[in-house]
Amino acid sequence: MSGRLYLGLGEGPHPGVLVLHGGGGARGYEQTYAALLAEHGYTVLCVEYFGASGIRDTLLEVPLEEFGNAADWLLQHPEVVGDQVGVIGFSRGGEASLLTGSHFDTVGAVIAYVPSCYVWPAPSWMDGVGEDQPTWTLKGNPLTHLPIDSYVYEEDGIDEPLGVKEPNAPTLALERSTETEKEQAAIPVEEIDGPVLLISGGNDTVWPSALLANRAADRLDAHDHPWRFEHLSFSEAGHAIRVPYRFDETDDPTTHHQFGGTNKANAQASAAAWWKALEFLGRGHTARDRERNRQSH
Numbered sequence: 001m002s003g004r005l006y007l008g009l010g011e012g013p014h015p016g017v018l019v020l021h022g023g024g025g026a027r028g029y030e031q032t033y034a035a036l037l038a039e040h041g042y043t044v045l046c047v048e049y050f051g052a053s054g055i056r057d058t059l060l061e062v063p064l065e066e067f068g069n070a071a072d073w074l075l076q077h078p079e080v081v082g083d084q085v086g087v088i089g090f091s092r093g094g095e096a097s098l099l100t101g102s103h104f105d106t107v108g109a110v111i112a113y114v115p116s117c118y119v120w121p122a123p124s125w126m127d128g129v130g131e132d133q134p135t136w137t138l139k140g141n142p143l144t145h146l147p148i149d150s151y152v153y154e155e156d157g158i159d160e161p162l163g164v165k166e167p168n169a170p171t172l173a174l175e176r177s178t179e180t181e182k183e184q185a186a187i188p189v190e191e192i193d194g195p196v197l198l199i200s201g202g203n204d205t206v207w208p209s210a211l212l213a214n215r216a217a218d219r220l221d222a223h224d225h226p227w228r229f230e231h232l233s234f235s236e237a238g239h240a241i242r243v244p245y246r247f248d249e250t251d252d253p254t255t256h257h258q259f260g261g262t263n264k265a266n267a268q269a270s271a272a273a274w275w276k277a278l279e280f281l282g283r284g285h286t287a288r289d290r291e292r293n294r295q296s297h
Helices: 029-039 065-075 092-103 169-176 179-185 209-222 263-287
Strands: 002-006 014-020 043-048 080-090 107-113 136-138 153-155 161-164 196-201 229-234
Touching (some): 014 029, 029 043, 043 065, 065 092, 080 092, 107 263
Parallel strands (some): 080 107, 107 196, 196 229
Antiparallel strands (some): 153 161
């Protein structure tokens, strides 16, 4: 396991939180997010699960147990209080956060930014990753994922994917998948032992996060999830809903990932989502009153 620990501001111990980066690997925004959480009184472990020194290079066959072990490690830290940690993830990390909460009882509140309600294969645009290979494993077995031909990115003159072709591969995969395939790949979010916050962008061009998050909320509702859950969707935002106050709406949009939305919409969504995330973390760590809420925006 690799990661960075941020100790909570003020006298501890503090509630613990895991932060999981997205499918592009550690980009720095997740560390900024973790540092902001620490300033609000949380001890935060920012987990690196591929692409960092000493660990795997690609998002391929990542054991979910690594996240469970990270939760155990954090709970044993002297600056952490309680018997559960919160988990916050972005994009593929949002997918991982829902999976981790579904399979490990050491996880309480889950906050998933632009996530998927389904398991997806490893991104074949990465070096050394072939078609239809598993992203995640559990107890040594690959998790069933939706069938997909490939993640198709346009290169925009630099060595990382910036633009996304339309229609994108996940949208096509959803259209082509059978109901049986979708059910087999569905994340059992109803098993999460805490409140769930789903955050999405209606103009997400990486994958249809608003649709995917809504299906996760529907599943929670269908299983009478005993904790509060909410889907907070921003119709004009894209995939880059991340750290609050990071984007300037007047910036040249070509300087940032063009994953849908505008700088203004993404900035506004990031700020609003931040305060809602703090609310849900508070509920997960202190309220634990099993309040149900079917709010969806």
